[in-house]
Amino acid sequence: MNLTLDIWRQKNTDTKGAFKTYAISNISEDMSFLEMLDVLNEQLVEKGEDPVHFDHDCREGICGSCNLFINGRAHGPNIKTAACQLHMRSFSDGDNITIEPWRASAFPVIKDLVVNRGAFDRIIQAGGYVSVNTGGVPDANEIPISKVKADQAFDSATCIACGACVAACKNASAMLFVSAKVSQLALLPQGQVERKTRVERMVAQMDAEGFGACTNTGACSIECPVGISQDNIARMNREYYSAKAKSDNLE
Amino acid sequence: MLLNSKIPEGPLTDKWTKHKFNIKLVNPANKRKYDIIVVGTGLAGASASASLAELGYNVKAFCFHDSPRRAHSIAAQGGINAAKNYQNDGDSVFRLFYDTIKGGDYRSREANVYRLAQVSVNIIDQCVAQGVPFAREYGGLLANRSFGGAQVSRTFYARGQTGQQLLLGAYSALSRQVANGKVQIFPRTEMLDLVKIDGKARGIVTRNLITGKIESHSAHAVILATGGYGNVFFLSTNAMGSNTTAAWRAHKRGALFANPCFTQIHPTCIPVSGDHQSKLTLMSESLRNDGRVWVPKAKGDKRKAKDIPDNERDYFLERKYPSFGNLVPRDVASRNAKEACDEGRGVGPTGLAVYLDFRDAIQRDGKNTIEAKYGNLFEMYEKITGQNPYEMPMMIYPAIHYTMGGLWVDYNLMTNIPGLYATGECNFSDHGANRLGASALMQGLADGYFVISYTIGDYLASIPIERINNDHPAFKEAEANVAGIITKLLIIKGTRTVDSFHKELGKVMWDYCGMARNAKGLKFAKEKIREIRAEFWNNVNVVGENEELNQTLEKALRVSDFLELGELMIDDALNREESCGGHFREEYQTEEGEAKRDDENFSYVAAWEYTGDNQPEALHKEALEFENVKLTQRSYK
Ligand SMILES: Cc1cc2nc3c(=O)[nH]c(=O)nc-3n(C[C@H](O)[C@H](O)[C@H](O)COP(=O)(O)OP(=O)(O)OC[C@H]3O[C@@H](n4cnc5c(N)ncnc54)[C@H](O)[C@@H]3O)c2cc1C
Ligand code: FES
Numbered sequence: 041m042n043l044t045l046d047i048w049r050q051k052n053t054d055t056k057g058a059f060k061t062y063a064i065s066n067i068s069e070d071m072s073f074l075e076m077l078d079v080l081n082e083q084l085v086e087k088g089e090d091p092v093h094f095d096h097d098c099r100e101g102i103c104g105s106c107n108l109f110i111n112g113r114a115h116g117p118n119i120k121t122a123a124c125q126l127h128m129r130s131f132s133d134g135d136n137i138t139i140e141p142w143r144a145s146a147f148p149v150i151k152d153l154v155v156n157r158g159a160f161d162r163i164i165q166a167g168g169y170v171s172v173n174t175g176g177v178p179d180a181n182e183i184p185i186s187k188v189k190a191d192q193a194f195d196s197a198t199c200i201a202c203g204a205c206v207a208a209c210k211n212a213s214a215m216l217f218v219s220a221k222v223s224q225l226a227l228l229p230q231g232q233v234e235r236k237t238r239v240e241r242m243v244a245q246m247d248a249e250g251f252g253a254c255t256n257t258g259a260c261s262i263e264c265p266v267g268i269s270q271d272n273i274a275r276m277n278r279e280y281y282s283a284k285a286k287s288d289n290l291e
Numbered sequence: 292m293l294l295n296s297k298i299p300e301g302p303l304t305d306k307w308t309k310h311k312f313n314i315k316l317v318n319p320a321n322k323r324k325y326d327i328i329v330v331g332t333g334l335a336g337a338s339a340s341a342s343l344a345e346l347g348y349n350v351k352a353f354c355f356h357d358s359p360r361r362a363h364s365i366a367a368q369g370g371i372n373a374a375k376n377y378q379n380d381g382d383s384v385f386r387l388f389y390d391t392i393k394g395g396d397y398r399s400r401e402a403n404v405y406r407l408a409q410v411s412v413n414i415i416d417q418c419v420a421q422g423v424p425f426a427r428e429y430g431g432l433l434a435n436r437s438f439g440g441a442q443v444s445r446t447f448y449a450r451g452q453t454g455q456q457l458l459l460g461a462y463s464a465l466s467r468q469v470a471n472g473k474v475q476i477f478p479r480t481e482m483l484d485l486v487k488i489d490g491k492a493r494g495i496v497t498r499n500l501i502t503g504k505i506e507s508h509s510a511h512a513v514i515l516a517t518g519g520y521g522n523v524f525f526l527s528t529n530a531m532g533s534n535t536t537a538a539w540r541a542h543k544r545g546a547l548f549a550n551p552c553f554t555q556i557h558p559t560c561i562p563v564s565g566d567h568q569s570k571l572t573l574m575s576e577s578l579r580n581d582g583r584v585w586v587p588k589a590k591g592d593k594r595k596a597k598d599i600p601d602n603e604r605d606y607f608l609e610r611k612y613p614s615f616g617n618l619v620p621r622d623v624a625s626r627n628a629k630e631a632c633d634e635g636r637g638v639g640p641t642g643l644a645v646y647l648d649f650r651d652a653i654q655r656d657g658k659n660t661i662e663a664k665y666g667n668l669f670e671m672y673e674k675i676t677g678q679n680p681y682e683m684p685m686m687i688y689p690a691i692h693y694t695m696g697g698l699w700v701d702y703n704l705m706t707n708i709p710g711l712y713a714t715g716e717c718n719f720s721d722h723g724a725n726r727l728g729a730s731a732l733m734q735g736l737a738d739g740y741f742v743i744s745y746t747i748g749d750y751l752a753s754i755p756i757e758r759i760n761n762d763h764p765a766f767k768e769a770e771a772n773v774a775g776i777i778t779k780l781l782i783i784k785g786t787r788t789v790d791s792f793h794k795e796l797g798k799v800m801w802d803y804c805g806m807a808r809n810a811k812g813l814k815f816a817k818e819k820i821r822e823i824r825a826e827f828w829n830n831v832n833v834v835g836e837n838e839e840l841n842q843t844l845e846k847a848l849r850v851s852d853f854l855e856l857g858e859l860m861i862d863d864a865l866n867r868e869e870s871c872g873g874h875f876r877e878e879y880q881t882e883e884g885e886a887k888r889d890d891e892n893f894s895y896v897a898a899w900e901y902t903g904d905n906q907p908e909a910l911h912k913e914a915l916e917f918e919n920v921k922l923t924q925r926s927y928k
Pocket of ligand 2: 095096100101104105106122123124125200
């Protein structure tokens with residue numbers, strides 16, 4: 041198939057970016073979306089032009105590196121599909137495809153489609169863990185956990201931290217990301233001891249990073265490539281208010 | 292050079308306990324005076340960084356990813372082994388040890404493997420304490436499955452995303468230490484050289500991938516946890532960025548590279564669909580627990596799978612290996628699939644695929660049960676191929692997956708360069724000539740949580756506490772070396788893209804140093820690689836500059852190292868005139884076409900020493916001694 045691509049090009053954080061149009065032909069429907077970009081980049085390099093920079097690594101929807109805003113949607117047209125899992129059979133000959141980076145002030149553009157998502161790491165550093173050192177922990181089967189709870193915790197734990205939730209949200213809120221980690225640990229017995237301080241700290245860091253407020257539009261969950269549910273946000277709100285209510289927690 | 296594996300004396304079962312008692316300790320008050328560099332934040336690197344920081348050392352952790360959580364470990368699917376014997380099915384530390392040694396076709400060290408089996412149980416405890424949501428039974432206890440040819444159920448798993456959950460556990464421990472100020476993280480930073488002072492590893496030189504700045508970092512010890520080199524084949528199941536650069540640059544500074552030709556080919560990957568293919572996707576091996584592998588009996592049978600009646604199907608693994616059936620080890624399963632395709636019985640548009648069929652399992656257990664077990668894998672398959680595996684069998688073909696070879700390390704995980712350690716897939720240590728399923732995660736975490744935290748203290752306690760400034764001439768020399776390589780690449784401005792060279796190299800490696808190898812092919816490949824390398828340095832086109840995010844330059848640096856490593860792999864494969872595990876030399880096979888080892892002449896670790904650009908490498912041999920297992924011809928009949 042033959043396609044027209046409008047791609048956001050931006051030299052670096054301090055330079056203004058703009059769309060540039062590229063025509064590309066002979067794209068097979070078995071190609072992945074990123075392979076289509078590989079083809080474009082090979083052609084650009086052959087012409088001595090700088091290829092389109094984008095983050096990617098696993099190319100199977102698990103590392104959370106890829107972050108393309110395709111035709112106005114985070115990760116493109118298919119639900120529960122990361123950009124790297126998208127295949128060209130989802131497009132048709134003659135299509136015009138717009139490709140942009142995540143747009144959020146907490147995710148500054150580094151170059152072209154590559155953004156800085158360091159804010160997510162800092163939110164986890166604020167409390168997204170159970171404080172255990174290596175060694176000296178109980179035997180694994182001394183902590184029985186109901187399968188239902190374990191499965192729920194697992195569902196929350198599958199977040200890949202790609203940032204699609206932020207990109208999809210008109211307020212650029214990071215609530216889905218933060219609530220997924222808060223939920224996972226709030227559901228598990230291991231997470232109980234630090235349950236209150238964790239949610240307070242993580243939310244405080246989220247606010248400090250400049251993410252927007254949540255107005256429950258649900259776009260985050262719809263665009264999430266691994267289907268993290270909006271229930272996590274409700275749970276985090278409960279966790280947060282109950283922590284705040286008896287704030288014996290933060291200094 | 293004398294290779295001293297430093298295996299402790301005494302009976303196998305006591306070695307590690309005794310060793311931990313005998314090694315020197317660093318005084319707790321002094322730990323904060325030592326700096327440790329950890330390159331890599333996958334399972335091996337993140338676990339080591341967190342554990343060392345918890346002990347009080349200052350850790351600097353580096354990764355080329357934008358976040359430590361994106362390391363290739365995140366993609367591991369099937370599970371992690373541990374000798375817990377929770378299922379009461381006869382597992383034990385000794386059995387896990389034995390299976391690993393045998394599975395590795397007797398080309399690994401008994402002492403290392405035994406220790407691995409011992410600490411495997413602690414790993415599960417640790418991960419559960421961190422909140423890793425492993426699969427559970429209704430009673431609330433942990434579930435297990437049997438995996439990759441094991442006859443006991445010792446594999447712990449978190450649906451098909453075990454690597455993700457384990458890595459996120461290690462990443463959370465790491466993040467906690469960042470918050471505590473004990474770990475400093477350098478994301479999007481690539482190590483490009485190792486710095487040695489007085490023969491000891493004292494730091495690294497890195498490139499900031501956003502600004503291009505070349506920087507020096509000094510420390511008392513350096514740990515490389517930079518993963519495997521499967522991407523030398525271009526197409527593999529590894530993440531796109533996985534590379535050999537850190538290990539290779541250390542090799543060029545004197546670290547020995549062991550058993551480079553031991554690479555693992557995984558039998559269940561989605562077949563190649565065309566020239567555009569950028570990587571291959573693994574379908575977890577756990578699928579072989581319920582899926583049956585077959586091809587049509589007749590050559591060139593183009594009927595749809597469902598139109599081929601049972602008596603015209605060849606379930607070749609079940610036929611040839613009645614006791615292990617579809618669960619034979621990876622090397623055996625892969626080779627048999629290749630054979631079937633070579634005979635013209637392959638399926639799919641390219642003929643390079645075999646079926647993995649769930650029809651019978653679905654009939655037996657119901658669609659819901661199969662979905663609960665493999666739902667996400669089936670979804671993944673459908674996303675990539677557009678085909679529904681509940682209705683038609685999957686098509687699979689072997690692909691490069693894992694590299695058993697790597698930097699040579701002793702029992703303490705130290706390379707032959709004092710103060711330089713290698714952990715996880717980056718070292719060669721525990722899997723011999725073939726790794727069992729679910730054992731890489733185990734090894735990475737064993738190394739990082741439970742081994743290096745002890746053994747590094749022994750070394751640190753023996754060296755002066757003074758820091759070395761990073762303006763020492765050795766750092767300047769390494770910086771100049773790195774800058775020189777980059778400049779050289781940028782000025783060529785030839786006519787071919789980096790990827791075109793990488794693909795060309797990959798094809799040579801796959802054709803001549805892949806599933807089956809022979810002397811003639813290997814010699815041809817060696818010449819070919821030299822030609823490709825020469826052309827690369829004359830005709831590659833690296834656009835852009837150093838002082839910016841430049842993914843073309845990143846790739847070029849990595850490919851330049853693959854072009855050298857590839858030749859060493861060929862040399863190693865040529866040298867090893869036997870077949871063992873993943874290394875199948877066509878000249879050395881049994882009458883039934885199975886791998887034929889030569890224990891008399893090749894029961895050693897081949898450790899290669901770099902001797903200069905375009906010079907033949909020097910081979911050093913570490914003899915393998917087996918006191919606790921009897922060497923047998925592996926048989927899975
Ligand atoms: C698809 C797939 C499925 C798998 N499934 C399983 C399984 O079910 N069970 C199992 O046991 N094993 C499995 N494996 C194998 C296992 O995942 C890997 O062997 C293991 O995760 C490697 O971990 P590591 O920490 O050694 O390296 P990696 O996870 O590869 O981490 C390497 C790290 O080093 C960094 N790095 C590399 N080079 C540099 C450099 N020059 N400078 C700075 N940083 C650098 C990277 O950024 C990264 O952080 C699987 C592998 C694949 C490909
Ligand atoms: S590249 Fe890893 S999720 Fe897309």
